[in-house]
Amino acid sequence: MVAIKVKKGLDVPIKGAPSGEVKPLEVNGRAIFPDRFALDLSPFDDKKFRLLVRPGDRVKIGDPLAFDKALPDRLFVSPAGGIVEEVERGLKRRLLAIPIRVEGEEEKTLFHPLDPLVASREELIERISKGGLLPFIRQRPFDLLADPRKVPRAIFISAFNSAPFAPPAELQVKGCEEEFQKGLETLTKLTQGKVHLVMQKGSSSNAFLNAKGVELHTAEGPHPAGLASTHINRISPIHTAEEVVWTLGVPEVIALGFLVAKGEFFTERVLSIGGEGVMPGRTGYIRGRLGSPIAALVEGRLSTEDTRLISGDPLTGHKVPLEGYLGFYHHTLSLIPERKKREILHFFRLGYDKFTASKAYLSGFLKGKLFSFDTNQHGERRAFIIGSPYEKVVPLPINPMLLVKSVLAEDYEEAEKLGLLEVAPEDFALPTFVCPSKIEMIEIVRKGLKRHAAEVTDHL
8 A cells, every 4th residue: 555645735715515415406406407418529629530320310328429440439428318309519510519309218228237356357448438438437548548459467446536626526426335345346457557546644435445356555745645646646647658547536446436336327426516606505516417508407406697617627527518517537526706807906916815825915824714716817928937836746856847847849759858757737736726827737738638648658
């Protein structure tokens, strides 16, 4: 067991954090069930899809809707049973989403059950592929979609969600302990190395504490203590581009257990709704599904119309319209006040109510205080020359500013020396947040990883 203790990092003291027990989706005390869900394909802008359905087609839960032309075994399946309403496309006809309208009783695509301890790796990979779970498994380095043709040397499961507003892993696994263990047993057959399960120190979940067939580790400290890069670096670092490591979260392990042991695509998730844009007393955790409609999630919760709707946590999520859907990998909906006007001479004030990571305001000396955050960046892009703020929030042995600059210069040989193989875009969420130069590092690193991967691998 490795006890990971993170000292560098930051728990953003943002108001509106969800809390309490998991509840059903309801409005005014009345439980509601959305009549539309969607398969979100927007995160895969580098993939070329072959569409398998047309508007008006009837589909079941788990039916394939599209596949990756580069790897036909990588299927993207329906999160709902009903009628395909439309196929949403963006620039150059890129697939964005496939909304499904629920009609009548939903049917499921079913497979025969498998015993993961008896089944071969080939049988399990085939089931995962046909069951639509391959896209939910990520691969390092380069943070790609997992390639089932390559055997990972290790698999990392993060059971510690340290991002703002993220639902705790303990809530995700509650009631699904048996399926979670089946998922772990499946993963042990997919690698010749070890399966590492990293939970938060002090967790009382028996599903984690009594997990069998895996290496159990603990992590503590501020965000990004729950990110896979932090765990991999402390337990089994990546040194070359040829190494293969898979990563996934607790909900994906549970879905894997359902698919293998029960033969069905599991769509249920614990979702969190938080932020100051939510009416008092209406933040919290709900039992929802993949691809849930935003309108249904915020009904009866919006405190004002001037609110930014974010699919995902406030650090790494993306803006979505009210008529949109929750993102492919997202279990969090964040509602942040939208500010469209600049504050006059705000930098001359003491800043008691304004957060600062650099102690530029009085608030930097106050401990335990929560702050209001909105969408105002308080400035424009500036010279990218001060590196110390980023190093204070990144526990990895890298220089964030130099790494980002080498990516911008497309000097990937230098970027590898600076730690490019060890990172994912999410690792630059905090540096982007504290950045005095207003540099969008997440997007820079994401594009850089894809470009470099295209040069050294056959994934893209």
